[in-house]
Amino acid sequence: MxxxxxxxxxxxxxxxxxxxxxxxxxxxxxxxxxxxxxxxxxxxxxxxxxxxxxxxxxxxxxxxxxxxxxxxxxxxxxxxxxxxxxxxxxxxxxxxxxxxxxxxxxxxxxxxxxxxxxxxxxxxxFDYGLAEFRDSPKSKWIANPGCYATATELALAPLLRNNKIELDSIVIDAKSGVSGAGKGVSSATHFSETHDNMTLYKMNSHQHIPEIIQQLQKWDVTLNTIQFSTSLIPVTRGIFLTAYAKLKQPISDEELVQLYKTQFENNHFIRIQEVGHYPTLKQVIGSNYCDIGLAYNPQTNMVTIVTVIDNLGKGAAGQAIQNLNLYAGFEEQCGLDQLPIYP
Amino acid sequence: MxxxxxxxxxxxxxxxxxxxxxxxxxxxxxxxxxxxxxxxxxxxxxxxxxxxxxxxxxxxxxxxxxxxxxxxxxxxxxxxxxxxxxxxxxxxxxxxxxxxxxxxxxxxxxxxxxxxxxxxxxxxxFDYGLAEFRDSPKSKWIANPGCYATATELALAPLLRNNKIELDSIVIDAKSGVSGAGKGVSSATHFSETHDNMTLYKMNSHQHIPEIIQQLQKWDVTLNTIQFSTSLIPVTRGIFLTAYAKLKQPISDEELVQLYKTQFENNHFIRIQEVGHYPTLKQVIGSNYCDIGLAYNPQTNMVTIVTVIDNLGKGAAGQAIQNLNLYAGFEEQCGLDQLPIYP
Amino acid sequence: MxxxxxxxxxxxxxxxxxxxxxxxxxxxxxxxxxxxxxxxxxxxxxxxxxxxxxxxxxxxxxxxxxxxxxxxxxxxxxxxxxxxxxxxxxxxxxxxxxxxxxxxxxxxxxxxxxxxxxxxxxxxxFDYGLAEFRDSPKSKWIANPGCYATATELALAPLLRNNKIELDSIVIDAKSGVSGAGKGVSSATHFSETHDNMTLYKMNSHQHIPEIIQQLQKWDVTLNTIQFSTSLIPVTRGIFLTAYAKLKQPISDEELVQLYKTQFENNHFIRIQEVGHYPTLKQVIGSNYCDIGLAYNPQTNMVTIVTVIDNLGKGAAGQAIQNLNLYAGFEEQCGLDQLPIYP
Amino acid sequence: MxxxxxxxxxxxxxxxxxxxxxxxxxxxxxxxxxxxxxxxxxxxxxxxxxxxxxxxxxxxxxxxxxxxxxxxxxxxxxxxxxxxxxxxxxxxxxxxxxxxxxxxxxxxxxxxxxxxxxxxxxxxxFDYGLAEFRDSPKSKWIANPGCYATATELALAPLLRNNKIELDSIVIDAKSGVSGAGKGVSSATHFSETHDNMTLYKMNSHQHIPEIIQQLQKWDVTLNTIQFSTSLIPVTRGIFLTAYAKLKQPISDEELVQLYKTQFENNHFIRIQEVGHYPTLKQVIGSNYCDIGLAYNPQTNMVTIVTVIDNLGKGAAGQAIQNLNLYAGFEEQCGLDQLPIYP
The missing domain is CATH 3.40.50.720 (NAD(P)-binding Rossmann-like Domain)
Structure with a gap:
């Protein structure tokens, strides 16, 4: 090809x-x-x-x-x-x-x-290219998702699809590396301003919000909105996303992890962490993996979902190639089979 | 002295x-x-x-x-x-x-x-030493607060004291620089593992949680618990804390900012950002300042509170000296009058 | 004043x-x-x-x-x-x-x-404002030295003034933090390009070279030129300069350190490290100190001089205030008495 | 295999x-x-x-x-x-x-x-495994070179082999990322001490020195020693090495670059930069490349050689695989054909 x-x-x-x-x-x-x-x-x-x-x-x-x-x-x-x-x-x-x-x-x-x-x-x-949940995987026109959108949608999919959460309780606190802002220079990406710093930008106004809601509504049509923040952290690559939501029913950590494992059991690039383990940002850098860690807090009846991706990998180029593979009928891992670069 | x-x-x-x-x-x-x-x-x-x-x-x-x-x-x-x-x-x-x-x-x-x-x-x-809210500022025994606790309590005080929020909706997503872990070496603070990385640690189990709840209950005795996460970001100093809570009543951004300005109008070290402005971590490094930015999201009826401190300043040594000043009757700024170091 | x-x-x-x-x-x-x-x-x-x-x-x-x-x-x-x-x-x-x-x-x-x-x-x-070696400390017009120039001149002064080195053997390998490039944005200071990177720029052409030679010639008029490289390292502040020169006569490490201690014994801001100790960049950040470490290599008959300054401190604003103090007759440390910020 | x-x-x-x-x-x-x-x-x-x-x-x-x-x-x-x-x-x-x-x-x-x-x-x-200059490429016992040694030897080979430099003038100023110190924790690799810092360690005493001299003597038996410094810079991966030497005869930049191009014309992993271009550290990270930039300074009659490698690539694992390929008769690039990871 x-x-x-x-x-x-x-x-x-x-x-x-x-x-x-x-x-x-x-x-x-x-x-x-x-x-x-x-x-x-x-x-x-x-x-x-x-x-x-x-x-x-x-x-x-x-x-x-x-x-x-x-x-x-x-x-x-x-x-x-x-x-x-x-x-x-x-x-x-x-x-x-x-x-x-x-x-x-x-x-x-x-x-x-x-x-x-x-x-x-x-x-x-155009088919929205969230690779694990494509509507028309053979579509010849694919709109590859945004990096924040990918991380958010994969974080919430199992809970929403199984009707587990109070929709109005969802909070997404997303942090991105600076390469997400691209190559264009600006004072917001000037080394002396960005290094040793952290900044919340686009308060309640990031352009990935409507894309996320559109996708989440496929899983629960009654969802209207989400609370969604984006911050810049001083790393070049990576999105570290922490999501919170109240559950309709208590759950054990084991059941929670199992719910995610079941959802993604045929998805090579989604790696669900075991109970008590949470992914670090670096464990996916240079790769197409999306790693997800989970914890239920019985005190607050909230679940915490930690999701990490490489914004240029699963958040952009990696997923694009995964979608290309789906379109062409290649194995999903073709071209994406490298180990993450670590340390 | x-x-x-x-x-x-x-x-x-x-x-x-x-x-x-x-x-x-x-x-x-x-x-x-x-x-x-x-x-x-x-x-x-x-x-x-x-x-x-x-x-x-x-x-x-x-x-x-x-x-x-x-x-x-x-x-x-x-x-x-x-x-x-x-x-x-x-x-x-x-x-x-x-x-x-x-x-x-x-x-x-x-x-x-x-x-x-x-x-x-x-x-x-011992009197708990949250300097802006001391019970007995003349106490000769002062328990200086934890760094996360200081940032959280100052973030929530005006809302809780004015009975503005749904208590069970509070989510705290706190990020800390690595100096918070002290001088002791470990693989969690090894440069090659920590640099370019971000990690969530002590899921729902950070030892500052009970201290926070104890203080928040002074302002609303019905509060029982909070959702509280702590992550490590690759900076040496600083806590960047993002808090979310649902409001009982809608509010405008202007009213929200005014609520905080009023609460802290006599507190030199608390700087409330104007509407539409959110503090960056670096703007308080090397100082005793706690800067707070605020936004109300009418879509979700949630408020987002961004709070930054230097974990070694307002989060430790700075606040200790502020408490010393209170005890001794010195002006609050004595010894703490430096500008933050920037860039 | x-x-x-x-x-x-x-x-x-x-x-x-x-x-x-x-x-x-x-x-x-x-x-x-x-x-x-x-x-x-x-x-x-x-x-x-x-x-x-x-x-x-x-x-x-x-x-x-x-x-x-x-x-x-x-x-x-x-x-x-x-x-x-x-x-x-x-x-x-x-x-x-x-x-x-x-x-x-x-x-x-x-x-x-x-x-x-x-x-x-x-x-x-204008009097050239190398504070420890001013020609006319009471001059009302002061040309404050460049950051690289300050570090280089202080590194070489004792050796040149005592006629210890082969002039044509001097090599200066200087590294600077990114704030030296100022606030103006460019791809050379774009976070994603600068972080995790190191670059040599202005090969044999940095504009501080003539200023350095001009000052060194005051100490040895026969010096014509130096080998001088400038690199960018991924820190915000600081110059870390390594200088090499062949000696005319062998020397012991103890004599070498003593030579520097004697030269700078009345200079508060120059701290000569003991034998076997070399300064780290961070130990001067936020201050006006210039720390110097020394080693003689009998194998090569070369001396290595490690000099660190904060480019915005002794390399710019700090030294300017030191010069102001000299002009006004204030004590040298006035306004510059802070401890370096560490860690 | x-x-x-x-x-x-x-x-x-x-x-x-x-x-x-x-x-x-x-x-x-x-x-x-x-x-x-x-x-x-x-x-x-x-x-x-x-x-x-x-x-x-x-x-x-x-x-x-x-x-x-x-x-x-x-x-x-x-x-x-x-x-x-x-x-x-x-x-x-x-x-x-x-x-x-x-x-x-x-x-x-x-x-x-x-x-x-x-x-x-x-x-x-054991055959010393500097891949581009192997004595016995078919040896079944290979001592893979040190990271600093690889960068130094490749930097100097063309000049030494062509008898171009004054041997006693060589100065190597080498900087390494922190992963070179391995996984073992210590205060020297503790994030809060290493980040935003630079340190010279093992003054004239790095254990790669004898290995370097041993190899350089193969090219010029009269060489006895070199001046060699090693510093730690706050990046995870990479060696950035600056070498200086006086030439026996003046040379033009064009001739200098050509000398290196000729030496390495059949060596895929050595990329000689064009006149006026110097390699940045990041351009080899994640790869087995060794990139070299060159400049002659007619004022000092010195050449500056800038060499960058990934200490875990060409400086360790990459070169080991290159040597494995030589031993087994595979093409040199097998397994090493990835693009550097950038940014």
């Missing part, structure tokens, strides 16, 4: 390149960017020196469709919605990593992203 | 030394440790080279009481409960930074700290 | 504010910037909230000279050379932290800074 | 596991440790959860030799010298990552490692 990567110069694009190098059945045949030329690409990414023989090309859909069987759009929200059009029109497979094709309800994109959405008709044709 | 510091070789003891150097009315007349001698003290703390002319002495209460007017015990929980006895017996002022004299209910120390408590009669004579 | 700070919004300006708050004889009467107004100043520097009652003013030399006895220019190279003019013309004291008044040889500023210099006549009137 | 890993629980052992998972021709058939059992292995290494089906076994040479074709000893210096004996006696292939079989001169191990060496006769049978 031949694929092209558009937006290869961003962190997610680079990570696609890293994973796909190990993929037994996929060949990256072209890489594209409109922000850099080949020379600056190597200058800015010296880790790739001598390793990428492909030229860095302009984004020309016609040529991409001639060369490839599928295009991965690792472009920012706002850019993908334009770039994807010629591919869709030509009935050509697209996996889009941006937020542009995720929100299926009219007006939501506009209110959370602050700009005009792609046509709702197009958006409806 | 002359004071002695016992346990000066730990991080809190060193921080007492740093603040007291600036104190206009307090002189440190002796420093004590049973784990080091003078030579190893300078070798382990090269930042103090040529700056501390005092010898490092053994811990001899008789000599301390001859030299000093007050003793600061910066010793670990389990050690203070023995060390404090001769001072109390001699009616000599003690500020204790450990957990040994905080829990006033029989059996609690034993169940949370896993060892036998000091005599309950003695503990009752 | 009344002073004004111009460029207070940069890292060095903020650090001047932090130190001067503790100064017993100096009052900051006005603060100035042309890049921010008061509101943005507090928004960008939340650590100062409620702590600075002064308004942030435009830069008006006439008003500054009415209010103050001395002006501190914490402005970038290229800006100071214009700003200083009206003060100099009016015979008003100036301490300039930029590189604009350091290079006294025609053409050097132009070739190392890449823009036109201030008039050489003016530059000649 | 079947291999066993002894000492799999250390950082180098874990990294062998990570690389070999991608190796097309090598299967890890058993893993061994005497410090942990299977249960604690997964508890301490949660990143491996569900990914390693092998049991963690005791170290039994007889069983290992039955199962495997080669054993990798990722055990500490002092341990390997005992463990290797039965394998050597049985003429069984060994790649040892410790320092125990590197030093071929009588007495050197004793004086640098402070304990008794393996028998010199045995040591002589």
């Amino acid at each position: 031949k694929v092209s990567i558009v937006g290869v110069t961003g962190y997610s694009g680079l990570e696609l390149l890293r994973y796909l190098r190990q993929h037994p059945y996929v060949e990256v045949v072209s890489i594209h960017s409109h922000s850099m030329n080949k020379k600056s690409f190597e200058a800015v990414n010296p880790h790739l020196k001598q390793l990428i023989s492909l030229p860095l090309e302009e984004i020309d859909p016609t040529i991409i469709m001639e060369k490839s069987d599928l295009v991965l759009l690792a472009t920012p929200s706002g850019v993908s919605k334009e770039l994807a059009l010629p591919f869709i029109k030509a009935n050509f497979p697209v996996i889009d990593l941006s937020g542009d094709f995720r929100l299926k309800k009219a007006g939501e994109y506009e209110s959370w992203y602050g700009s005009s959405a792609a046509s709702l008709e197009l958006i409806q044709q | 002359k004071v002695s510091i016992v346990g000066v070789t730990g991080y809190s003891g060193l921080e007492l030394l740093r603040y007291l150097r600036q104190h206009p009315y307090v002189e440190v007349v002796s420093i004590h440790s049973h784990s080091m001698n003078k030579k190893s003290f300078e070798a382990v703390n090269p930042h103090l080279k040529q700056l501390i002319s005092l010898p490092l002495e053994e811990i001899d209460p008789t000599i301390i009481m001859e030299k000093s007017d007050l003793v600061l015990l910066a010793t670990p929980s389990g050690v203070s409960k023995e060390l404090a006895l001769p001072f109390i017996k001699a009616n000599f002022p003690v500020i204790d930074l450990s957990g040994d004299f905080r829990l006033k209910k029989a059996g609690e120390y034993e169940s949370w700290y896993g060892s036998s408590a000091a005599s309950l009669e003695l503990i009752q004579q | 009344k002073v004004s700070i111009v460029g207070v919004t940069g890292y060095s300006g903020l650090e001047l504010l932090r130190y001067l708050r503790q100064h017993p004889y100096v009052e900051v009467v006005s603060i100035h910037s042309h890049s921010m107004n008061k509101k943005s100043f507090e928004a960008v520097n939340p650590h100062l909230k409620q702590l600075i009652s002064l308004p942030l003013e435009e830069i008006d030399p006439t008003i500054i000279m009415e209010k103050s006895d001395l002006v501190l220019l914490a402005t970038p190279s290229g800006v100071s050379k214009e700003l200083a003019l009206p003060f100099i013309k009016a015979n008003f004291p100036v301490i300039d932290l930029s590189g604009d008044f350091r290079l006294k040889k025609a053409g050097e500023y132009e070739s190392w800074y890449g823009s036109s210099a201030a008039s050489l006549e003016l530059i000649q009137q | 079947k291999v066993s890993i002894v000492g799999v629980t250390g950082y180098s052992g874990l990294e062998l596991l990570r690389y070999l998972r991608q190796h097309p021709y090598v299967e890890v058939v058993s893993i061994h440790s005497h410090s942990m059992n299977k249960k604690s292995f997964e508890a301490v290494n949660p990143h491996l959860k569900q990914l390693i089906s092998l049991p963690l076994e005791e170290i039994d040479p007889t069983i290992i030799m039955e199962k495997s074709d080669l054993v990798l000893l990722a055990t500490p210096s002092g341990v390997s010298k005992e463990l290797a004996l039965p394998f050597i006696k049985a003429n069984f292939p060994v790649i040892d990552l410790s320092g125990d079989f590197r030093l071929k001169k009588a007495g050197e191990y004793e004086s640098w490692y402070g304990s008794s060496a393996a028998s010199l006769e045995l040591i002589q049978q």
Whole structure:
């Protein structure tokens, strides 16, 4: 299978390149960017020196469709919605990593992203790519989920699907590494400001909120909203998400862990921690794993769910390749079989 | 006023030394440790080279009481409960930074700290040193609060005292820098394991929980428990605490901020952020400030409270000096008037 | 004594504010910037909230000279050379932290800074502010040294002044924290690029080189050049400098340490480490200390000199205040008497 | 090819596991440790959860030799010298990552490692495994080089082999990430002491020095010694090495770069940077690459060589696998074909 990567110069694009190098059945045949030329690409990414023989090309859909069987759009929200059009029109497979094709309800994109959405008709044709819970795994148009959304949805799925929690009690306290903010410089990602620091940003207003609610409603239509905070921690990669919810009925830690194990028993990339163990952020870095730890507190009747992912792995490029594998009928682990990098 | 510091070789003891150097009315007349001698003290703390002319002495209460007017015990929980006895017996002022004299209910120390408590009669004579809410600010025996406890209690005080929240909805997600674990080495604080990592530890079992509940019950006797998580983030200093609670009545952000400003209007060290602003961890490092940011979410009817302190400042040594100032009748800022170190 | 700070919004300006708050004889009467107004100043520097009652003013030399006895220019190279003019013309004291008044040889500023210099006549009137080796400590115009320059010059002074080393063998390998690059954002200081990384920049071309050579030539006029590298390490503050030089004659470690102790015996801020001890970066952070460790290698006949400073302390604001104290006849430690912040 | 890993629980052992998972021709058939059992292995290494089906076994040479074709000893210096004996006696292939079989001169191990060496006769049978310069690439006993040694030797090879430098002018200023100190806890690797810090340790006394001199003497027998410093920087992985040397004759930057390109033109894992470019540490992390940047300074007649490796990659496990490939006749890149992990 031949694929092209558009937006290869961003962190997610680079990570696609890293994973796909190990993929037994996929060949990256072209890489594209409109922000850099080949020379600056190597200058800015010296880790790739001598390793990428492909030229860095302009984004020309016609040529991409001639060369490839599928295009991965690792472009920012706002850019993908334009770039994807010629591919869709030509009935050509697209996996889009941006937020542009995720929100299926009219007006939501506009209110959370602050700009005009792609046509709702197009958006409806995209399947939301939460790999463990795909509606149409064979869809040729896939809207890869956001990093926070992936971690949140996987954290809550077993409880919601089994009707275990008081919906209005859900609290998500999510922390992200700085690479989640991308390559663009700003004072919020300036080393001297970010190092040794922690900051809560986008209070009750992160653009992944509507995407999360949309997915959670598939599991419990009566859910309306969630309490959701996002903070920046001084690590490069990773999302560490702590979720809290009140249970309808008490549960034992053993039952709780079993509930999750059962839900995910056929999902290679979800690793449920044993009773009394909670995942650390580093145990998934460089990989597509989502590790989940669980505890029930009988005092408060609340469950605590600790979920960790690599924001560039399961939170972006890794899941995109997992979705590519689903689409193409490859084994789920193809290209994603590396061990996490530790320490 | 002359004071002695016992346990000066730990991080809190060193921080007492740093603040007291600036104190206009307090002189440190002796420093004590049973784990080091003078030579190893300078070798382990090269930042103090040529700056501390005092010898490092053994811990001899008789000599301390001859030299000093007050003793600061910066010793670990389990050690203070023995060390404090001769001072109390001699009616000599003690500020204790450990957990040994905080829990006033029989059996609690034993169940949370896993060892036998000091005599309950003695503990009752200690005033809990949450500086902004002291019961007996002139008490000569002060149990300085825990770092997590300080941040939590200050975060919730205005809401609880004004009967604003649903008690069973409180969720505290607290993150701490690694210096909170002290100087003792362990794999949990080994650089290669801790750097670029985040870990949730002591799930529903941190020993500050009973101390928090004890204080919160002073403000609402019907409160029984809280949901409370503690995580380690890869910074040396600081606690970043995010608290969530459902309100009994909707509130505007302006009213919420005003509620906190009113509560703390005479408290120099509590800085309430304006509407739409949330404190970053770094803005209090090296200082005794506790900065609080607030937001109401009408969708969930929840308030989010972001509280930051330096765990060695307001969370330990800084508050101890603030309590010393209260006891001695000095101005609250004496010795604590430095600007936070930034960046 | 009344002073004004111009460029207070940069890292060095903020650090001047932090130190001067503790100064017993100096009052900051006005603060100035042309890049921010008061509101943005507090928004960008939340650590100062409620702590600075002064308004942030435009830069008006006439008003500054009415209010103050001395002006501190914490402005970038290229800006100071214009700003200083009206003060100099009016015979008003100036301490300039930029590189604009350091290079006294025609053409050097132009070739190392890449823009036109201030008039050489003016530059000649500035005394180079290496505090331990001032030519004219009472000069009212002081060119405060660069951070790398300070560390290098103090590292080499005793050896050069005593004619101990082969001049053409000197190698300086200097590492700096990221705050040395200032507040301006760039991909070189973007957290995701800088964290967990180390980079050598300005190979043989750092603008502090001519300033260093100029000072070293005062001690040995036959010195022509040095080998000098600058790298960025992932810490916010600090310079860690390792210098190497061949000796003309073998020496013992004891004699070597004694040579340095003798040179600096009256210099409070220079702390010579004992034989076999080398300073760590953290032991000077937040302070004006310069700590130096020494070792002679009989195998190679080379001496290794390890020098650490806080780039914003002894490398900028701290030394500026030390120079202010010299000018005003205050004790050298005034305002600089804090312990380093540790850990 | 079947291999066993002894000492799999250390950082180098874990990294062998990570690389070999991608190796097309090598299967890890058993893993061994005497410090942990299977249960604690997964508890301490949660990143491996569900990914390693092998049991963690005791170290039994007889069983290992039955199962495997080669054993990798990722055990500490002092341990390997005992463990290797039965394998050597049985003429069984060994790649040892410790320092125990590197030093071929009588007495050197004793004086640098402070304990008794393996028998010199045995040591002589080991080939020093600097992969690009192997004496006997088909040797079945390989002493894998130290991390600092690898970086130093590769940095200097072209200059020494071409007789370009004044031997007594060489200065090596090497900086290492903290994982180089291994998993053992100590105050030198305690997060609160190491973070935001930099320290020079083992002044003129690092145990890699004799190994380096031994190798350099193969290229220039008249070399006697080098000036060599080792510092700890606050990153987990990586060695950033800056070397300086005076040239016998001036050279242009172009000629210098060409000299290195020519030397390493057939060495996939050595990437010579273009004129004016210097490698950053991160560009090799997670990989077996050694990247080298070069500059000639006509003022000082010195060359600066910047060399970066991952201490666990080219500095340990990566190079061990490269050596395994050489031994087995596999392509050099087998198992080592991943892109560096970036950012």
